[in-house]
Every structure is written in C-alpha cells, then in structure tokens.
Amino acid sequence: MMLQAESLKKGFQQGGQEILAVNDVSFSVNKGETVAIVGPSGSGKTTLLSLLAGLENSDSGQVTIDGKVITGLGEAELTRYRGEKIGIVFQQFHLMPHLTALENVSLPLDIAGEDQVRDKALKALKNVGLENRATHLPSQLSGGECQRVAIARATVIQPAVLFADEPSGNLDTETGGRVTDILFELVKTTQMTMILVTHDMELAGKCDRILSIRGGLLQNSN
Numbered sequence: 001m002m003l004q005a006e007s008l009k010k011g012f013q014q015g016g017q018e019i020l021a022v023n024d025v026s027f028s029v030n031k032g033e034t035v036a037i038v039g040p041s042g043s044g045k046t047t048l049l050s051l052l053a054g055l056e057n058s059d060s061g062q063v064t065i066d067g068k069v070i071t072g073l074g075e076a077e078l079t080r081y082r083g084e085k086i087g088i089v090f091q092q093f094h095l096m097p098h099l100t101a102l103e104n105v106s107l108p109l110d111i112a113g114e115d116q117v118r119d120k121a122l123k124a125l126k127n128v129g130l131e132n133r134a135t136h137l138p139s140q141l142s143g144g145e146c147q148r149v150a151i152a153r154a155t156v157i158q159p160a161v162l163f164a165d166e167p168s169g170n171l172d173t174e175t176g177g178r179v180t181d182i183l184f185e186l187v188k189t190t191q192m193t194m195i196l197v198t199h200d201m202e203l204a205g206k207c208d209r210i211l212s213i214r215g216g217l218l219q220n221s222n
Contacts, residue, residue: 001064002193003029003161008051008061010044010216021047022058023216029161034187034194036204037211044216046165049197053088053163054078066160083112087154089183091166093146095138095153101125101145102134105153112157124156125149128182144175151183155192162187162194168203180206 010022021044029035039045050056052063054070062071066085070078095104105121114120125131128148138146147167154162167183168176184206187194196207204210212219 001028002031002033002066003052003195004064005052006062006064008048008063009059010047010051010056011059020216022051022213025061025213025216025218027211027218029193029195031193032191033209034184034196034207035209035211036196036198036207037213038198038201038204039213040199043213045197045213047216048213049163049165049195052195053086054082055088083108084157085160087157087159087162089147089150089154089162089164089167091169093138093143093150093170095146095149097138100135100137101130101141101149101152104138104149105156108153108157114157120156121152124152127155127186128152142175143171144179147171147179148182151179151186155186155190158190158192160193162192164194164196166198167196168200169198 006026008022008025009020011018011020025048037045037048047056051058058071062069068081070081073081102121102125105124106117109117109120122131122134125134128151130145130148130152133141133145141149164183168180171179180203198204
C-alpha cells in the first residue's frame with residue numbers, strides 16, 4: 001500500500017453554514033498504481049488532493065503515505081517529508097519566474113541537500129525533452145514547455161507519490177495531449193505512483209483506476 005486515506009473530512013463556512021468539501025472519504029492506492037479523481041467543478045476533488053498531499057489540514061481522518069501517517073505532523077517535519085516523498089504538478093505551473101528551467105528543477109534537490117544537483121536536474125529535463133531549454137526563463141518558454149519543466153521539477157526527487165492537479169487544464173488540447181503523454185510515459189518507466197485530479201474523462205481513462213467525487217462524497221472506492 002503506497003497511500004491510504006481514512007475518513008477524511010474538510011469543511012468550509014459559507015453563508016453562516018458549514019459546507020463539507022470532502023465528506024468521510026476513504027480509499028487506498030497501491031505502489032505503482034495510477035488513479036484519477038474526477039468530478040465537476042466544486043465537487044471537492046482539488047481539496048481532496050490538497051489533503052492527500054499535505055497542503056491542507058483535514059478536520060478529521062488521516063492520510064498515510066509510504067507507511068508514514070502525515071496527518072498531524074508539524075510544519076517543519078511535513079515540509080521535509082514532502083520534499084523527500086511527494087511530487088506535485090499544478091495546473092498553473094508555479095515556476096519561479098526569475099529562475100531558469102534548470103534552476104527551477106534544481107530547487108527540490110537543493111532543499112533536500114542532495115548532491116550532484118546539476119546532473120540530476122539535467123537528467124530530469126532530458127526526461128521531458130527539454131535539456132536544450134535548460135538556461136531559459138519561464139517567460140521564454142511556451143505553456144507546454146513550462147508544464148514540462150514543472151513535471152521535471154516534481155519528479156526529480158523520484159517521489160513515492162506524484163500528485164497532478166489538472167496538468168493539462170491550462171493548455172490547448174493538442175499541447176495538453178503531448179504533455180500528458182510525456183507525464184504518463186515517465187510515470188510508467190519509473191513505476192511511480194500517481195494520483196491525478198481532472199474533469200477530463202479521456203485523460204482519466206489513461207489511469208489504472210477512476211474514482212468519482214460529487215458534493216464531497218466519493219462515489220466509488222476500493
């Protein structure tokens with residue numbers, strides 16, 4: 001078992017009442033498995049991803065990744081654990097605009113105190129076909145290239161679990177298709193575990209399993 005979510009709940013106050021964005025969600029993911037979480041806008045899928053990745057705290061329940069319960073960890077320990085075990089690809093890329101592609105990919109390695117940072121970062125860029133763009137700033141790259149840099153940054157540490165939040169949502173259909181093909185090929189060759197959030201059923205269909213969430217409730221789980 002690579003990831004286990006147990007009875008996760010997360011609520012928000014809206015108009016004087018509590019709205020449960022994630023309502024008693026439980027499921028598990030095996031090592032090397034790819035799982036898509038699908039649902040319409042406002043269904044709770046991005047909130048669920050944030051809870052699983054430790055970006056937000058749940059109101060109750062717990063998340064276990066690679067045998068370690070991350071729920072309730074202190075900020076310093078959680079940040080360190082994420083840096084070692086978790087990769088995240090965001091829809092908006094979230095690259096540092098003043099850093100080159102190589103420097104952006106190097107960041108997780110620098111934070112983790114790794115050695116051979118440049119060589120590892122260059123290899124990660126090569127894995128996404130961008131070794132020739134290493135010295136370019138994000139402003140000098142296309143949207144598709146920025147997302148490929150973001151994928152390289154998320155996978156350079158060889159995480160136990162890779163989370164991807166609408167990885168093609170900010171791209172046109174053709175570019176998004178190319179980027180997600182690269183993502184899935186990389187995940188397959190490294191036997192990485194991936195949890196993907198999307199509203200695109202064609203993209204979700206590339207995963208081993210699809211989970212559907214509506215109104216904060218998981219419709220199917222195993």
